[in-house]
Amino acid sequence: MTFNELIQSDKPVLVDFFAEWCGPCKVMAPILKEVKQEIGDAASILKVDVDKNPQAAADYQVQGVPTLILFKEGKVLWRQSGVVPKNGLVGVIKKFSI
Incomplete structure (x- = not known):
C-alpha cells in the first residue's frame, strides 16, 4: 500500500514524520506506543522516515522532525511539530475519530 492510499x-x-538521527523523535517513539495502546483501533499510526521518504515529507512541507500530521480521508485535520505529550495526542485523535 502506498502512503497516499494509507x-x-x-x-x-x-503520521509521525521522523529521522533516525533526531533526538526528539526518539522521545516520541515510546509516547506513540502508549497512544496506540490507549486508542486501539480508533486510529492508525504510521511512521515515515523523512530521509527514506523525502517525497512524502516534501508533499506536506515537513520542515522539521518530528512532525505529526493527522489525516482522515486524505485530508489534513491537525499537525504539530516537536514532541507532543501523550494526553494531547489522544485528545486530538479522539476528537476526530467520532
Whole structure:
C-alpha cells in the first residue's frame, strides 16, 4: 500500500514524520506506543522516515522532525511539530475519530 492510499482511510491516520538521527523523535517513539495502546483501533499510526521518504515529507512541507500530521480521508485535520505529550495526542485523535 502506498502512503497516499494509507491516508485515504475513513478512520484517522496519525503520521509521525521522523529521522533516525533526531533526538526528539526518539522521545516520541515510546509516547506513540502508549497512544496506540490507549486508542486501539480508533486510529492508525504510521511512521515515515523523512530521509527514506523525502517525497512524502516534501508533499506536506515537513520542515522539521518530528512532525505529526493527522489525516482522515486524505485530508489534513491537525499537525504539530516537536514532541507532543501523550494526553494531547489522544485528545486530538479522539476528537476526530467520532
